[in-house]
Amino acid sequence: MLSDRASWGLKAAAIGGLLFLHLPILLIFLYAFTTDERTYQFPPPGLTTQWFAVAWNRADIWPPLYLSLKVAVISTAMALVLGTLCAAAMARASFFGRDQISLLIILPIALPGIITGMSLRSAFAIMEIPFSTWTIVLGHATFCIVIVYNNAVARFRRLSGSIIEASLDLGANGFQTFRHVLLPNLGSAMLAGGMLAFALSFDEVIVTTFTAGQQSTLPIWMLNELVRPRQRPVTNVVAIAVFVTTFVPILIAFYLTRGGSETAGGGK
């Protein structure tokens, strides 16, 4: 007989799985406070907050941080414009090859990052484009657009198609329709998509390694730092910063799209 209560064994397995996934994250936080700077021994011999000050004063952290923020902001902005426009076209129009194009748009997120990275790198080489901030931005935009697109297209499908016509019918021009009808209904979906895109871009490593050249973003700086023996907890301090920078937007995105089943804005 099927019971609607989970068995004891299943509960234990589920809790075990969750602990296995999330306890190591707590360890990362813990090691940011350890007094031991060469090895990650457990339990830590002592606790200190000195590494936060050390990290703050390390000059080599700031340029990667700026670069990461810059790349994330620019690729998110690009994704917001292109992803939303794309979603509008795909949700509204019907044309030959629409489903195939829809697949092509989603593909970058399904494709392994290493393939995207390699193909972009060879494309840049063929076109003799030197590595710069913009090559990283291009790489990140490929998947950021998909994130925004997915959020926006779902919202577009939920909107009644005729509200745009209704707005025009009532005398509004295109800009007024966008501002008073489309944006209020799309806004939270775009914000959620943008937050997720920002978070994804900020901690991206694989595509970045192929498109960055000699520059390093914050995650790449961390990767390099892990193999050095000195001041190891500094990396953990940076990890906490990255965690907060990416986790907070994702949390906001989650809350923005939570009421997805009700009519857009209906419960505002």
Add this chain to the structure above:
Amino acid sequence: MGTPARSRTLLMTNAVEFLSVSRLFGTVRAVDGVDLSIKAGSFFAMLGPSGSGKTTCLRLISGFERPTGGTIRIFGQDVGRVPPNLRNVNTVFQDYALFPHMNVRDNVAYGLMVKGVDRRTRHAKAEEMLALVKLDSYGDRKPAQLSGGQRQRVALARALVNEPQVLLLDEPLGALDLKLREAMQDELKALQQRLGITFVFVTHDQSEALSMADTVAVFNNGKIAQIGSPADVYARPRTRFVADFVGSSNVLDPAMTRALGGPEVTASLRPEALRLVPAAGATLCGTVTGLRYLGPSVRVTVQMPFGVLGVMVPAGSPCPEPGSSVCIDLAPDALHVMEDE
């Protein structure tokens, strides 16, 4: 070429004019050379099955479709190049298309807001419109909190707030249940007479068209099959299609018309124009094959020697059993001659 006086008369009388208007979608002729004129202040129905071109005609008036050929005039102005937002025409959409993020008052005031009318004036005007459709005190609600009938009224108020020259209604009652639909029919008609605005509405429901409209245009395959008053279209269908679509006429082929004492042409015969009579002295007799109870009347299907006829018997009068023999009689002018298609 009309004289100034003549064109002024035209301005006064015709709200909408179609001069051989066509709209093609690829090779499909959704609207195929339609000529029509809608009198100012009238209640005009476009009736037809789905795909007959009636909705496309409505969208040609609102401006969401551009004609492939022909000229459309609204109060004398050629609107061929006028976009929807610059036409003094408003639409009640089939799904109402209320803005979900705005409350009812802001929905109704939208047309005034985009014109730059200040908040106080437009809200006062919106309340006035809501009172007109009997929704005062609903201004603060969201569309999601309203019933179907209430949403319909909001859509109506929102379209009327702009004081349009022509109000377009796309299957306005389609989503409502029967009782509400009948109440709304009366209300729409009363509203139209009170406001004096030209109403153009699209429907596939012939009883709706006949009961509300001053003039009915019956659409078929992108063309107007017949245009006239409801009584005219009902009693004198011009073609077999109209006879079939409007009401439930007997359509008679030439041989049947001949057998019923008419000339040898295609004709229509309303079932209520036939009477069941005693066998004595009657010449047209047959066998009852079916009965359909309709409330105020019973539709009796009779197999005659020359074909099948439907006869409407008022409820309360004696009704024959299936399988029994009956004889029928008809008034000489009951046969209506139709054009061959």
